[in-house]
Amino acid sequence: MPDRPRRIPEATVARLPLYYRALVEMAEQRIPTVSSERLAEMAGVNAAKVRKDLSYLGSYGTRGVGYDVEVLIDQIERILGLTRRHSVAVVGIGNLGHALANYGGFASRGFRVVALLDAGEVVGEKVAGLTVDSVDDLENVVKEQEVSIAVIATPGGAAQPLCDRLVAAGITSILNFAPVVLQVPEGVEVRKVDLSTELQILAFHEQRKSAGVLGVDADAVAQAFVEAAR
Amino acid sequence: MPDRPRRIPEATVARLPLYYRALVEMAEQRIPTVSSERLAEMAGVNAAKVRKDLSYLGSYGTRGVGYDVEVLIDQIERILGLTRRHSVAVVGIGNLGHALANYGGFASRGFRVVALLDAGEVVGEKVAGLTVDSVDDLENVVKEQEVSIAVIATPGGAAQPLCDRLVAAGITSILNFAPVVLQVPEGVEVRKVDLSTELQILAFHEQRKSAGVLGVDADAVAQAFVEAAR
């Protein structure tokens, strides 16, 4: 058995899924080995980073040759825990909840949506092959379906109370699409996907570009024009 | 005019939207000032970080008192470029595209969805008050509607060619929901929202928890049980 388990940096953990996707693609094309250079290109990072990241998994490359694609896939699956089945519940079956319930990439690789919950009229309807349960039954559903990951796709106002119930029901992994910062006790992992945050970050960079290289801001530019026009 | 424009760290830029949301909430409740302590609590970070982050905007706090909520809102809007109107085009009107087109939080604060594009049967239909255009007209739509941000919500396979067209059409800010790493020329900003990556990161931490504090892995635990049972 190769020696382990040296702590893996968060930044590395966040990149492993990218490598994994690229590797699975290569495996489908029957490509047997890959260099750090090539893998870096596919994942959009640099080669030194790839090698450093992969070194945390152990020594699975061959000098002068590269990495065995299948071996690397197995190792990343092991590290990320993709060999287990993860049961996912989506709470909040609005537009986004529908999208998530139907999202194919979800089902792949160990993740399975096993429950849909909502508080509105959609309860009882079939969505993506599942009957939508009432959020009133949350605790039962979590227990019976052995849910290990909850996805919150409700409006902002409902998210925190819902989160509290999920945590009370034993959930320790939450993917939050609601535009609120969830407060959770230690040991509960929350990942946040936030549309308007992403847009605002893009807006910042847009602004930077049009403001020019020197960091001149829009107001200053406008002012300069006014002065010049006089 | 307060002095500027010292470069703002990326990590800070990524947190400004969180502060902004919390501040807008406070403004709605007519709360005039806020301490770094309180703002930190709402944003889920620590107070030292809040003060450091806000110091990049300039000195807008008052010792012994805190920060003026309205002033801070104005400053963050200025820095993030939220005072301008940003026109957004959503490409790919499947389940997710529908969700994005209808997403209210989108519209708020400077962002407006002005165009929906697709390559399928949905072209010509009305979605969220807009008629879906054919992706064939992408270049025209970008020009006529002055689109500055594109959101890609297509299947993975369509994303890169689409991205190339968007870039050729002059788009420099892209929010990508497709599960691929987009290759773009320098100067084009891509933010990625990736469901399966987020789930995999959660899975990693789930695994860590059940493996125990010492980093023992599941296989080793299973093995130990087998040994013990003999």
Place this chain on the structure above:
DNA sequence: TAGATTGTTAATCGATTAACAATC
């Protein structure tokens, strides 16, 4: 004045990167 809270410094920590010896 006394209490509160900012803004900044400096120490620490974690992540990135280039470089290259090891080795296939």
Place this chain on the structure above:
DNA sequence: TAGATTGTTAATCGATTAACAATC
């Protein structure tokens, strides 16, 4: 052997955090 490529070191960079003087 010669060429290729890993795995690791060490330098560098950027982000976090505690601490506290400044000051309202």
